[in-house]
Amino acid sequence: MPSSALTSADLATPKRENNYVNISAYKFITFDDTAEKRPEFIAKCEELNLKGTVLLTPEGINMFLAGLRHEIDAYMAWLHTDTRFADVVAKESLSDHQPFTKLLIKLKAEIITMRMPLIKPEDGRAPSVDAHTLKRWLDQGHDDNGKAVVMVDTRNDFEVDVGSFDNTIDYRITKFTEFPAVIAANRDALNDKTVVTFCTGGIRCEKAAIHMQNVGYESVYQLEGGILKYFEEVGGAHYHGDCFVFDYRTALNPQLQATDTTQCYACRAVVTPREQISPWYVEGKSCPHCQKMSVEKSTAETSV
Secondary structure, X not given: OOOOOOOHHHHHOOOOOOOEEEEEEEEEOOOOOHHHHHHHHHHHHHHOOOEEEEEEEOOEEEEEEEEEHHHHHHHHHHHOOOHHHOOOOOEEEEEOOOOOOXXXXXXXXXXXXXXXXXXXXXXXXXXXXXXXXXXXXXXXXXXXXXXXXXXXXXXXXXXXXXEEEOXXXXXXXXXXXXXXXXXXXXXXXXXXXXXXXXXXXXXXXXXXXXXXXXXXXXXXXXXXXXXXXXXXXXXXXXXXXXXXXXXOXXXXXXXXXXXXXXXXXXXXXXXXXXXXXXXXXXXXXEOHHHHHHHHHHHXXXXXX
């Protein structure tokens, strides 16, 4: 997960209006030389002063990086010299601060942990729907075949709480490894509908849609590029709230601008602007969620 906490020194740095380019990108592809390539990624990112996280896995690559325009452009040009990643296109947003505090180049087993080894997006993706087509489906209330459209959020519960599509199905999962069980349990309720899976940037829903096909769902799509691409192309139509992101900005609105939503330093819960009014919210120390957990713990200990 990308680094997220800014220090007081970072915040004291004078702002430069939207000078930082934040990119997110991934590709599922056989990548069996991750250990050998890691030093090259470290050297290139350090040379270009980039911060953020790059995950190198046998099933592909996932990146969350930020830097100045020329630095990001130079990194993408370098990445494209590897034929495996020549077609990688990054989603972009802008900020006036560097949103990461350090650079992490990690070796992992999966881009996103699902523990379903038979799911290999490189061998074939589930059908995808682009942002404009999805908006049209949601505008008219059905897909092009007249079938009802159901949105399924594949993100964790705390991300969904920040914002999601209208009338979406939210199974309140706390980690992606829970998704296969809950989607199997609800197959009968969804199988006569067109299901569109979605997530922040497209990775989870890519695996989720393939899994749903594998277990017998007849009409399932993934939202191409996830919520962030949807925001970029059509704005916030049929979406309420913001989109949680894993950097200091915490959440982006449909204009891809940072909001006043933040994360508690102590418990890591998402804290809305309204919750920041609470006397329990002390920046960098506590929030109403901390208080709630404290009360619940005290109650449980008393009842024993």
